[in-house]
Amino acid sequence: MAAAVKAFFRPKVSTKWAVAGLDFQVAAGQVVGLVGANGAGKTTFLKMAAGLLHPTEGEIRVLGHVPHERDPNFLRSIGMVMGQKSQLWIDIPASETLELLAAVYDIPSEVYRKRLDDLARLFDVKEHLGVQVRRLSLGERMKLEIVAAVLHEPRLLLLDEPTIGLDVVAKDRIRGLVRDYNVEKGTTIVLSSHDMDDIAEVCHRLLIIHHGALRFDGSVSEVASLKSLVLETLSSPA
């Protein structure tokens, strides 16, 4: 408590480089997994890619745009799911949020209805669309979060820990759905996770980030043991 009172009168400010020395390109249609310890810079990178953060130095281009300029055409081309932040309105059925998103992304009514039908079938959420979001399980809610993020058919989908807190069955379902969606639509996906099974089952390529820098960049299929590789990379000196 003393520290809190002291900080109230004299706040201590320190600067930390969340991301430094991160240099890579992602090909269209690729599914890339970001792995790193807590605070490694994974979410910071995703926020920069979505245009939420301005990099203090360096350059970032996504789909030919500078993300933080927040060009409406860029915003229409990306979708983002944050495992710990919901985009759905909690007290009303998800269908109402989806209708709103259709209006925000200027999706014509007929196109919206057809797209929702397809997504509801693919993600198996038809029966949940009319239920208040707060009454759904975490797994059901996450499926709807992904539906909300891809409703406008983004070219790039950013998934920040999409399976966090889910049980084994729900995790497996979400992974399968993301994989199927990538195959069906060819959407580029960047996924951050602490769960190696997410990476192994969904991603083509693995990036390991440590203290904001890229420490490994390679194909998932060429790695014999993801867990060993990650542990080894994160424990080796910078």
Add this chain to the structure above:
Amino acid sequence: MTLHWKPRAYYRILRNAFISDLEYRSSYYILFAASWITVAMELALFRQIYKGRPEVGGLPASVVPAFIVLGMFLRYGSTLWSMISECVEEIRNGNFRRFLIQPIHYPSYFFAKAIGPKIPTWTLSLVTIVALKFFPGFDALLPPGTRLPFLVAAALSYVLIWQIYLLIVYLGFWFEEAHFLSVAFNIGVGILSGSLLPLDWLPDAAVRFLRLTPLPLLGDFPMRTGLGRLDAGEFEIRALQALLWILALIPLLAWTKRRALRSYESFGG
């Protein structure tokens, strides 16, 4: 870069906000009652101030009920302050980012989300205000010839208050402590704008200083217009002042927005 006006989206936001809020019926009843309890308390307070005197500080007793009702109507704009606090809080804890990744003007999204639930209460209050005009004691409410000017003045005051809120929201991206601005604004706006008490009741020096700010244009200007208490030619001058403030705030808002978003740290996983 322009984000197009999206009536369909704003309709949906208002609708969703309204439906969401219906989940909390009890709050609805209490809030509606509270707005009228405030009016009753103000009437009691003014009665104490007047105590049988026909006029206090240039405001006749016969105008007081109309003054209170108009003040309540205008303060609906400033009652959105709790929403601004919530908005700044969401910016601080990172929840606000769900609005930032969508191609829509995000503060308007948030404002519409806050206004949606208030529509029934506001409509009901407006109907009540109009009905009050036919009750004894409310003769001074919007006398003939003031209705259109009042609507213009009220619209200008609402645009101005919206711009001030927008400024606070943008500052929320810039400073973690911007929350205090919404609290300070809420505490001061009723008195300093002249919508809670007549501005003329404040010391002359204070009024002269306030006239240099947009605050009297938020309350005093539309109030006096609605009560028919403006001098000849005063409406045009005040309306022009309000318009100039609105125009002056546009570049300030644009600059603050640019600067603030550069500084935004978007905390939270």
